[in-house]
Amino acid sequence: xxxxxxxxxxxxxxxxxxxxxxxxxxxxxxxxxxxxxxxxxxxxxxxxxxxxxxxxxxxxxxxxxxxxxxxxxxxxxxxxxxxxxxxxxxxxxxxxxxxxxxxxxxxxxxxxxxxxxxxxxxxxxxxxxxxxxxxxxxxxxxxxxxxxxxxxxxxxxxxxxxxxxxxxxxxxxxxxxxxxxxxxxxxxxxxxxxxxxxxxxxxxxxxxxxxxxxxxxxxxxx
Amino acid sequence: xxxxxxxxxxxxxxxxxxxxxxxxxxxxxxxxxxxxxxxxxxxxxxxxxxxxxxxxxxxxxxxxxxxxxxxxxxxxxxxxxxxxxxxxxxxxxxxxxxx
Numbered sequence: 184x185x186x187x188x189x190x191x192x193x194x195x196x197x198x199x200x201x202x203x204x205x206x207x208x209x210x211x212x213x214x215x216x217x218x219x220x221x222x223x224x225x226x227x228x229x230x231x232x233x234x235x236x237x238x239x240x241x242x243x244x245x246x247x248x249x250x251x252x253x254x255x256x257x258x259x260x261x262x263x264x265x266x267x268x269x270x271x272x273x274x275x276x277x278x279x280x281x282x283x284x285x286x287x288x289x290x291x292x293x294x295x296x297x298x299x300x301x302x303x304x305x306x307x308x309x310x311x312x313x314x315x316x317x318x319x320x321x322x323x324x325x326x327x328x329x330x331x332x333x334x335x336x337x338x339x340x341x342x343x344x345x346x347x348x349x350x351x352x353x354x355x356x357x358x359x360x361x362x363x364x365x366x367x368x369x370x371x372x373x374x375x376x377x378x379x380x381x382x383x384x385x386x387x388x389x390x391x392x393x394x395x396x397x398x399x400x401x402x403x404x405x
Numbered sequence: 406x407x408x409x410x411x412x413x414x415x416x417x418x419x420x421x422x423x424x425x426x427x428x429x430x431x432x433x434x435x436x437x438x439x440x441x442x443x444x445x446x447x448x449x450x451x452x453x454x455x456x457x458x459x460x461x462x463x464x465x466x467x468x469x470x471x472x473x474x475x476x477x478x479x480x481x482x483x484x485x486x487x488x489x490x491x492x493x494x495x496x497x498x499x500x501x502x503x504x
Contacts, residue, residue, distance in 0.1 A: 298456045316460065
């Protein structure tokens with residue numbers, strides 16, 4: 184039974200990974216990665232890592248992927264243009280990746296680890312449970328735990344600083360924008376304003392009347 | 406299943422991620438391919454943790470997930486900053502630092 188689940192989840196993980204590389208629309212790429220992450224969580228469950236699997240689904244497939252979808256929606260999910268044909272760079276890249284795979288397989292099969300061909304060591308009853316992981320994080324790996332929290336804080340502050348609207352660097356651009364906005368338009372004053380919508384501004388008033396302050400016409404409600 | 410099979414799947418995913426980093430030109434998709442490579446590393450860590458019956462590898466995998474989340478926030482912040490400054494979202498055209 185575990186063999187069947189392994190093949191389903193492994194095929195899903197590999198298919199999701201290939202989808203990430205091959206699909207051209209960024210939206211579909213992100214969805215493919217979500218599928219890959221869910222399959223990987225199933226593989227973690229088969230390896231008796233319950234807590235890591237739950238964290239994978241909640242943190243990765245839940246939170247991080249939502250961030251990705253938001254950014255894809257913000258910058259627009261247009262298809263990636265095809266590369267310049269005839270350069271052969273894509274073939275070279277695929278060749279490099281294939282060589283990497285062969286190399287990794289040789290490194291693993293030639294490692295001489297006897298336990299690789301076994302199902303693994305005998306496990307204690309609480310292996311991979313939140314209790315065990317929590318105990319390890321707060322005793323043996325306490326420094327790592329605290330460093331991870333500092334790293335998350337630094338990353339959050341850094342992301343805010345990177346993505347905010349900044350004054351210093353883009354001052355020229357903003358001035359140009361402001362100058363562009365002050366070009367007088369051909370439309371008469373008040374066009375497109377709320378007052379026009381309420382009917383209190385008549386379009387194209389006679390030239391003499393434009394400067395005269397008008398009596399505010401009573402409009403119902405607001 | 407033997408632990409070796411999990412490692413083979415991990416190697417396959419890592420190679421796919423490396424190919425994606427080399428082939429794709431949208432920086433967003435390159436970040437996704439980096440995620441693939443980190444996840445392949447996670448799978449290998451958890452598989453070795455199962456092989457030795459020692460949960461240290463799972464803690465390592467959790468820390469890798471933390472680092473990946475940080476990398477995503479910074480990378481997406483950079484991409485949003487690129488978009489704000491109306492630079493092209495294409496790593497082939499962002500070659501100013503190449504020297």
